[in-house]
Structures are given as structure tokens and as C-alpha cells.
Amino acid sequence: MPQRSVVAVGASLLVASLALSGCGTRGGDDGGSDTGSGSGSTKTAKIGVIAPLSGDLAALGKGIEHSVDLAIKQANESNAIPGWKLELAAEDDQATPDVGKNAATKLASDKDVVGVVGTLNSSVAQSVQPVLSTANITMVSPANTNPSLTQGADFATAPKRTYQNYFRTCTTDSIQGPFAARYLFEKAGIKEVATVHDKKTYGQGLVDAFSKEFTKLGGTIVAAETINPDDDKYDAVVSKIKPSNPKAVYYGGEFPQAGPFSQQMKAAGLNVPLMGGDGIYSGEFIKLAGSTATGDLATSVGAPTDQLESAKAFVEAYNAGGYAEPYEAYGAYAYDAANAIINALKTSLKDADSAEAARQATVQAMSSVSFDGVTGKVAFDEYGDTTSKVLTVYAVKDGAWAPVNTEEFK
Numbered sequence: 001m002p003q004r005s006v007v008a009v010g011a012s013l014l015v016a017s018l019a020l021s022g023c024g025t026r027g028g029d030d031g032g033s034d035t036g037s038g039s040g041s042t043k044t045a046k047i048g049v050i051a052p053l054s055g056d057l058a059a060l061g062k063g064i065e066h067s068v069d070l071a072i073k074q075a076n077e078s079n080a081i082p083g084w085k086l087e088l089a090a091e092d093d094q095a096t097p098d099v100g101k102n103a104a105t106k107l108a109s110d111k112d113v114v115g116v117v118g119t120l121n122s123s124v125a126q127s128v129q130p131v132l133s134t135a136n137i138t139m140v141s142p143a144n145t146n147p148s149l150t151q152g153a154d155f156a157t158a159p160k161r162t163y164q165n166y167f168r169t170c171t172t173d174s175i176q177g178p179f180a181a182r183y184l185f186e187k188a189g190i191k192e193v194a195t196v197h198d199k200k201t202y203g204q205g206l207v208d209a210f211s212k213e214f215t216k217l218g219g220t221i222v223a224a225e226t227i228n229p230d231d232d233k234y235d236a237v238v239s240k241i242k243p244s245n246p247k248a249v250y251y252g253g254e255f256p257q258a259g260p261f262s263q264q265m266k267a268a269g270l271n272v273p274l275m276g277g278d279g280i281y282s283g284e285f286i287k288l289a290g291s292t293a294t295g296d297l298a299t300s301v302g303a304p305t306d307q308l309e310s311a312k313a314f315v316e317a318y319n320a321g322g323y324a325e326p327y328e329a330y331g332a333y334a335y336d337a338a339n340a341i342i343n344a345l346k347t348s349l350k351d352a353d354s355a356e357a358a359r360q361a362t363v364q365a366m367s368s369v370s371f372d373g374v375t376g377k378v379a380f381d382e383y384g385d386t387t388s389k390v391l392t393v394y395a396v397k398d399g400a401w402a403p404v405n406t407e408e409f410k
Helices: 058-077 097-108 122-134 173-187 201-217 235-244 255-267 283-293 309-320 331-348 356-366
Strands: 043-051 084-092 113-118 138-141 166-168 192-197 220-226 248-252 274-276 297-301 370-373 376-379 390-397 400-408
Touching: 043 058, 043 097, 043 331, 058 084, 058 113, 058 309, 058 331, 084 097, 084 331, 097 113, 097 122, 113 122, 113 331, 113 356, 122 138, 122 166, 122 201, 138 331, 138 356, 166 331, 173 201, 173 248, 173 297, 173 390, 192 201, 192 235, 201 220, 201 248, 220 235, 235 255, 248 255, 255 274, 255 283, 283 390, 283 400, 309 331, 331 356, 331 370, 331 376
Parallel strands: 043 084, 043 113, 113 138, 138 166, 192 220, 192 248, 248 274, 274 297
Antiparallel strands: 297 390, 370 376, 390 400
16 A cells, blocks of 8 residues: 555556546535426435545555546536536445444445445455345445455365455555565565464455465465454564564565554564565555664555656646545546546436436446556456556655565566
8 A cells, every 4th residue: 555645656647537537526415316497407326435535544545435436527627527416425444344334334225326446355345235236236346365256265276256346456465465475586686585464354265365376486484474464563473473484474464563563573683674565555564664674665556647648637626626535546546536436427428317226227337347447457358347457666765665676467
């Protein structure tokens, strides 16, 4: 995940594409009934957001919310869907599956909700998916990376799509984990690694994918440990890892734990890089890890937004929007996710009498969505996964994340 003050990911964003995106102004509480009367009336459709808007991961969740809000405002300003006003309905999932399920239930009961951008956490997505699927509401995640969400429990051997309404604009752990393994083994020359994960769906899946590729390349996993998501002291785990003499530690989890873990392992004399996935790619990680974070590594989906000429319009519009928080690692992906839904709504709402009546047609229209977004070409394969496989390795240098390697995973 990108650092708070820096960026997410991006690719081509043409000013003209803003007119092709669409969503509404920030979620109203008026129930979304028709305004006005007669043939000139404007109907309301809502795009929901389910993300952690409070708690440790709020920085990432707010970046998602604000980016969807931006897409909505631009769509309304350009009259992207004639006769319709689009609104944002944001719900806080607190990065907790049960809370996320309740948020999904609330949105599903709102007849004006036709799509949802979210969730951040793969474990929360597992609770949200069946609720939105039953209601035929399109769900597009900018951040879920667990492969089973699109390809089922047997994704490695017998992939099968389980939810036709679920899509994502980010790459999966089955790509991100191996991408990190190849970087450490082939480019950094590191052959012995210890792994640690937080027992959550995202962290465990990332470590599993990393370990499989790393050992396939000829590397050795010298230690494999776990922590609890609510831990804040890691001396016991560090004591188990240190004697195995790893040349790096690969961490599966998110920055609230990864930052202190990095700081504590360096303080204990384990002076090797900590590497993680997009879950640690945040400026918050560097704040928590402190001065010894220099040299730590993270992978994140896509290419660095702030280095792409074609992403300037998104960055400038976001900065001009006056949002209190930066767009972080997933803002660009949330913006593309919202615009993917908006593109589908151009078809599904065209002759619809109500937003609720357009839900199934929106799901069907998503499969044909294809446009140049902030993060690159936005399109989905037969499982609902993004067709883009570009990733970047970042390293902490001078107190900030700096890109060191960007390429397409093959």
C-alpha cells in the first residue's frame, strides 16, 4: 500500500475519460427517490463503499472513499448518465468481517444501491460477497488480493468462479507473492528467508504464495512463524527467527503490526530487511518502524502514480478536491473501480425504471467494461480478475518509499 503522502498506482488517464466515468456526489440520506416530476425528473443511483473508515487501517479506507467520491463528482459534472444522479453511500467495516457483513446488508437493503467499491481486507470480502451476490449488486474491490475470492478454494488446481457479481482492479497474491520472491532471489541475491504472517486471510495467502515460488527458485525458508493480529510485542517470534540467520524476513500482513515488528527485530539485532506486500506499503509503516526501516521492502500493485505523466489528471483532481487524507495505496484502484461500475451503469441504467431494477443488468455489463484508467487498462477476465499484472517493488530510502523495480509479471 502506498505511503500516506505519496501515491498509489497509475497508468493512462485521459481527461476525456473523466466524461466516460461516473458516480454521484457523496451519499445522500434522502433515500434516493426521484426528484422532480414528469419526463424531466432525475433518478438516483448509489455506489456504496465498504472499507475501514476508522481504526488502524483508516488511512487506507479513507483514501478509497475519497477516490470513489471524486469519480462520482466528476461523473455528475459531466452528466455521464443522462437522467440519473449518482451518489456515494459509504459504510465503515472497521476491517472486521462481521461489521463488513452488516455494512453489506445495510447497502443491499437500500433500493438505490447498484454497485459497491470494496473491501480493503480479503477476510472482510469473504463475509460481504454472499450478501451482495444474493442482492445482485456488483462488487469491485480495489484491494482484495486473495485468489480464492475470484477462483474458489481450489484456485491453484481447479479454478472456478463462485460469485458472478465480484470483480477487482488489483492483482492477486498468486502474482504478488511470487513477484516478491523473484525480486529477493534473482535481483537482491537473497537465498535464505524467514516468513511471518498474522494468521489473517491476506497475510497467510501472501506468505503461502511467496514461499512456494521462493523454494521453487532454489531459496530456503529457514523459519516460518506467526503472530496474532492484535499483538504489539514480538520478542518471542524474533527470538525464534534470529538463530536461523535469515538474510531477510518476509511478512504477510498489514502496516500496524509490520512497522513495530520491523523496529523490534532490528532492536534485537536482527538487522536484515523486512519485506511485505501492499499491506505494508504506507507511510504509516515508516512512522511505526522508525529510523531503522531504511532498506525495508514492499511490493504494490501497478506502477508509481507520481511518476506517470498520464496519471497527472487524477492526482491534480484529487489534490484539488480538498480531501483530508491522501489517496494512499488503493485510491487509484478505487477510482478505477468506481469508474468501471459507472461504465456498466451507462448500459444498465439507460432504460431502467429504477436503480434496483438495473442491478442484474449492471453485473452483466461489467464483463464488457474496458477503458484506460489511472492504473492502466481496466478490464476483467473470466473470473472477474484484472487483466493487468504490473507490480512495483519499493524500498525505504531517506524516510520514504522509493520505487526500485517495476515490471509486468509473466
